[in-house]
Amino acid sequence: MSADDPNHHFIVKPFPGATVSDMEDFVMPLTRRTPDKMTLHVGTNDLRSHSTPKIIADSIVNIVTQ
Numbered sequence: 001m002s003a004d005d006p007n008h009h010f011i012v013k014p015f016p017g018a019t020v021s022d023m024e025d026f027v028m029p030l031t032r033r034t035p036d037k038m039t040l041h042v043g044t045n046d047l048r049s050h051s052t053p054k055i056i057a058d059s060i061v062n063i064v065t066q
Contacts, residue, residue: 019046020059027063040064 015026023042030038042063046056 017045018042019049020056020063024059024063024066028066031066 013026013030015023018026020042023040027038027040040060040063043056043060046059051059
């Protein structure tokens with residue numbers, strides 16, 4: 001798949017500074033469009049907090065299983 005492919009539509013939605021918890025709210029409206037595929041880049045902002053890697057990972061799993 002290429003970004004130049006006219007048969008595929010790509011949308012990039014940045015949420016600078018968002019935590020995994022924030023993304024739970026931001027992702028829901030995007031899923032209403034029922035995309036075939038969705039790529040999430042989440043968790044890196046949480047690394048600066050006092051959350052453990054396990055808590056961050058569990059939060060990410062929660063987003064993708066909703």
